[in-house]
Amino acid sequence: MSDGPGRAPGSHKVFLGMAAGVGKTYRMLQEGRADAEAGRDVVIGYLETHGRVETAAQAEGLELVPRREVRYRDTTLLEMDLPAILRRAPELCLIDELAHTNVPGTEHEKRYEDVADVLAAGIDVYSTVNVQHLESLGDQVVDLTGTRVRETLPDTVLAAADDVQLLDITPASLRERLRAGKVYRPERVESALENFFTLDNLTALREVSLRQVAEDIEARRNPGGVGAAEAGSPNATRRRDERLLDTSAPWAIGERLLALVTPQPAAQRIVRRAWRSAQRLGAELDVLWVARGEPTAAEAEQLTALRKLTSVLGAHLLIEIGDDVAAVAERVARERGTTYVLMGRPASRSLWQRLAGPPLPAQLLRRLPGVDLRFVADRARRREEFP
């Protein structure tokens, strides 16, 4: 879809929840109504009330773009009518269930792709999604809830959204809503309470949602970060990870670890140990190599291995060019809101090195007051040194 002449791409606000029933659609409709009452041209592009009376009531008075019929394997299904929305061209379109997979035969496989077309046409969009649909959280959600979510949403979609609003209620309140029949029909309530909507699951998902939004806020604190300018691309279109990578957030909302490595086999041990610590703290992990120039063949090989490791771990590998390791580490730590620095055991220094200045740990302690410094030992050498 092309932008209309002089029409800038629309803005996208996502209402994010930990699970069904927290009130995402309700809030989206509420805000849509408020916009309509303020004089904006608002339509509902797609609404899924799940039979909830209160939700349906919020939609009253708002124009609804009818769904279209799509034939698939001798069945007629109803899907969002993307061409009709684009023809109607409202100022704001409300689109429910962002992670939905469309029936084959429509313009796109996924609804978030439809939304991209709507935005590209200069129409603002409000949409809804639950946190467990985020692609990068797939494994984590399985760990937490034992449930694999099939309809997933790339993190880029949430990262590119102009605004993300978390709908947060306590797990006990949500279970109460469920019992009161405000979420599912009575025949599904007991099964839902015993399976997905357990207190444990909801507590874990709530934690994930809160962290997700905290990260998003952190990433937005400096939308025009250094990296964004260097990359020459709009900050909003990059992955959440990439935005975090380039964000100058001088204060961390949570913990953030920085592992200092050089491309050699021992670096993997430092990264692994740092990752374990990051997991315990629920923190992001950055891995930094301060290179003095182009990597040698051996370094390139080790870098490839490090890249693969950090990618699997979900850590961020940073390579910075510089002669002064302490200065570069200080800058990166400040930009990224590092609260812990991890490094290998310092090597003994030659006379010349001692004359040249204090050792790296001492420099880091002086340059980064308030940041913990931790040395990662080689446990395999414990027996060797303390028989």
Add this chain to the structure above:
Amino acid sequence: VRAPWRTRSVPEGKGWSGAATPDPDAGRILFPFLAVALSRRALDVSLRLARAEEATLLPVFLARVPRYMDIDAPLPRQSAMAVASQEAIEQRAAAFGVAVDARVERGRTARHALARAIQSERYDRIVIAAAAPGAGGFVPDDVAWLLAHAPGEIIVLRPQAADPLLDVVDDPAATSRHTVAVPAAFS
């Protein structure tokens, strides 16, 4: 016979990130393994070989990425296994006096990850453990594929009853329900 790299017991002056670098000219033994089936016996065979040949061991954790996920997506659950496995291997290798250069390779299937590993790594030999019936590991088809496609010498260990290096347990210290791997009780 002590391998040259074993004499460099202290990595002094080699930089601030720690241990000594394995000799780049030494032989390299690729030891691919799956999260569910890191065999202690297979590891020990690889380590004995590496020690005898003064070679570096490259333990390659093969991560399987489900098709509904991006091939480059983070894998926190498998990461816990990868980290625990690699650390256990390094500790065992230290007891053997063998240098280790660990790797992680991902793929849609074990064979896909294996193919990527043999394509991207330098090695002289591969050691893999064939899976016993009912146990995890490399199934006969994977082994046959490896023999047909991988250059270099390949050592396939006969299937045996599972002898895991690590047990998977719930992590009592974790805030959420992560699984961790701990060293299995050594006999």
